[in-house]
Amino acid sequence: MSLPDLSxxxxxxxxxxxxQGRSHCLALxxxxxxxxxxxxxxxxxxxxxxxxxxxxxxxxxxxxxxxxGRALPLVADVRDPAGVSAAVAAxxxxxxxxxxxxxxxxxxTSAPFWELxxxxxxxxxxxxxxxxxxxxxAAAPHLRxxxxxxxxxxxxxxxxxxxxxxxxxxxxxHGVVGLTRAMAIELAPDGVTVNAILPGAxxxxxxxxxxxxxxxTPDDVHKRWLHDQLLMEVITPDEVxxxxxxxxxDAARRVTGHCLAVDGGALAR
Numbered sequence: 001m002s003l004p005d006l007s008x009x010x011x012x013x014x015x016x017x018x019x020q021g022r023s024h025c026l027a028l029x030x031x032x033x034x035x036x037x038x039x040x041x042x043x044x045x046x047x048x049x050x051x052x053x054x055x056x057x058x059x060x061x062x063x064x065x066x067x068x069g070r071a072l073p074l075v076a077d078v079r080d081p082a083g084v085s086a087a088v089a090a091x092x093x094x095x096x097x098x099x100x101x102x103x104x105x106x107x108x109t110s111a112p113f114w115e116l117x118x119x120x121x122x123x124x125x126x127x128x129x130x131x132x133x134x135x136x137x138a139a140a141p142h143l144r145x146x147x148x149x150x151x152x153x154x155x156x157x158x159x160x161x162x163x164x165x166x167x168x169x170x171x172x173x174h175g176v177v178g179l180t181r182a183m184a185i186e187l188a189p190d191g192v193t194v195n196a197i198l199p200g201a202x203x204x205x206x207x208x209x210x211x212x213x214x215x216x217t218p219d220d221v222h223k224r225w226l227h228d229q230l231l232m233e234v235i236t237p238d239e240v241x242x243x244x245x246x247x248x249x250d251a252a253r254r255v256t257g258h259c260l261a262v263d264g265g266a267l268a269r
Contacts, residue, residue, distance in 0.1 A: 001027065001238065001241065001242045001245060002242075002245070003027070003030055003031040003245060004031055004245055004246075004248055004249035004250065005031065005032060006028060006031040006032045006033040006100070006248065007031075007032035007033075008032070009032070009033045009034070009099040009100060009148070010033060010034045010035075010036070010091065010092075010095040010096070010097050010098050010099050010100070011025075011028045011033045011034070011035050011036070011098075011099065011100035011101070011102060012035075012036040012038060012087075012088065012091050012098060012100070012101050012102070012135075012139060013025050013028070013035060013036070013037055013038065013102040013104055014038045014039070014078055014102070014103055014104050014105035014131070014135055015038070015039055015052075015104040015105030015106060016035075016037035016038055016039055016057070016060060016104065017037065017039035017041065017052035017053070017056040017057040017059075017060055018039075018052045018056050018060075018204075018205050019202075019204035019205045019206060019237055020104055020154060020199070020202060020204055020237045020240050020241070021037075021039070021102075021104045021105070022056075022060050022237070023237035023238050023240070023241045024102055024104060024237075024240075024241050024244055025037050025060050025064065025071065026060070026063060026064065026067075027238075027241045027244070027245060028100070028102075028248075029064040029067065029069030029070070029071060030067065030069070031245065031248075032069075033069075033099075033100065034069070034070040034071070034072075034095045035064060035069065035070070035071045035072070036071070036072045036074055036087070036090070036091040036094070036095070037057060037060050037061055037064075037071055037072065037073055037074065038074040038075075038076055038087050038105075039051075039052045039056075039057050039074075039075065039105070040052070040075070040076070040077045040078075040105070041053055041054045041056075041057055041075045044107075044123065045119055045123070046107070046109060046119050046120050046122075046123035046124070047107045047108065047109050047123070047209065047210070047213065048109070048209075048213045049205075049206075049208075049209025049210065049212060049213050050209065051107075052205075054073075054075065057073050057075070058073055060073075061073045070095070072090065072091065072094045072095070074087045074090060074091070078105050078127055078130075078131030078132075078134055078135055079126045079127060079130070079131060079134070081134060081138075084134050084135050084138050085138045087138075088135075088138040088139050088142065092142055097142065097145075097146065098139055098142035098143060098146065099143070099146040099147075099148055099149060099150065100149075100150045100151075100152075100248060101135065101136060101139045101143060101150075101151045101152070102151075102152050102154065102244065103131070103132045103135055103136065103151070103152070103153045103154060103176075104154040105127060105128075105131055105135075106127060106128045106154065106206070107123065107124060107127050107128065107206070108124070108166070108169050108206055108210050109123075109124060109168070109169075109210070109213070110165045110166055110169075110210060110213075110214060111165055112164075112165055112167075113165075113167035113168070116167065116168055120168060121168045124168040124169055124172055125168060125171065125172045125175075128169065128172035128173065128176065129171075129172040129173075129175040129176055129179075132153055132176055132179060133179060136151060136179075136183065139151075140187070143187070143190075143192050144187065144190040144192060146192070147191075148191075148253075149187070149190065149191065149192035149193070150192070150193050150247070150248050151183065151187070151192060151193065151194040151195070152194075152195050152196065152197060152244055152247050152248070153176050153179065153180055153194075153195075153196040153197070154196070154197050154199065154240070154244075155173050155176040155177055155180070155196040155197065155198050155199075155259065156169070156173040156176075156198055156199060157198045157199070157200050157261060157263045157266055157267055158170045158173045158174075159173035159174050159176055159177040159196070159198055159259070160174070160177060160198060160259065160267065161267065176196060177196060177198075177259055180194055180195065180196040180257065180259065181257045184256045184257030185257065188256065193247075193252070193253070193255060193256035194256055194257065195247050195252075195255060195256060195257070195258045195259070195260065196258070196259045196260070197240060197243050197244060197247070197259075197260050197261075197262060198259050198260065198261040198262065198263060198267070199235060199240045199261075199262050199263065200225075200226075200229060200235050200261075200262065200263035200264050200266050201221070201225035201226055201229075201234070201235060202234075202235045202236070202237060202240060203234045203235065203236055203237070204237060207221065207225075226264070228266045228269055229263065229264030229265055229266045230264060230265030230266070230268060230269075231264040231265055233264065235262060235263070235264060239262055240262050242262075243260050243262045247260065
């Protein structure tokens with residue numbers, strides 16, 4: 001993929017220890033940015049599938065270092081305001097500034113809305129929506145001082161359309177789309193751009209974990225989540241990263257408040 005020149009810039013990526021987050025971190029480092037890699041690094045009550053580990057977090061940092069880049073491992077839960085603030089402070093203390101924020105952390109569960117538990121609703125909305133606001137709130141003072149502040153939220157096609165048996169996820173991702181537009185307006189006077197990416201079903205530990213939780217095989221996953229894509233191949237993390245890199249490039253310096261779909265054409269139907 002084509003890399004923008006991010007030399008001298010500092011990025012913070014949430015949910016960075018595996019899947020899409022790992023891909024984003026490695027690409028940002030390859031483009032010249034120093035990267036703070038944040039993840040919760042423990043399993044939660046919701047979702048039922050395993051989340052990233054500290055070993056995976058440190059493996060990403062080691063991969064960056066092995067390629068000549070700089071990375072900082074951070075453990076925090078995006079639901080915890082104090083932990084989030086400490087992570088942002090550690091990023092600035094370690095690298096001296098903050099220019100790029102990628103809100104990638106997210107979870108998913110599935111059930112008809114009348115079967116969702118309070119715990120499922122609360123966790124999905126608090127991590128996928130409130131977590132985006134919480135991290136961005138903590139990072140905003142530093143991004144506003146950056147000569148080239150960029151924020152990218154990893155949302156979902158579920159942020160602009162309904163998906164059966166994902167009401168809580170859809171509600172949260174619709175909220176992220178709204179936040180993207182509101183934040184873009186409020187940060188425009190400071191020259192900070194705010195955009196979102198709307199991936200379709202991405203080949204990732206999150207999708208695999210959900211499939212396993214639901215007792216689905218890979219073929220079942222393809223039939224359930226890929227049937228409405230025009231391009232039927234599974235979306236890979238690096239394809240989402242390619243869209244991220246474009247939004248961070250000079251070519252996109254006038255793009256803000258935009259939601260860019262990487263969905264194999266699903267939203268075209």
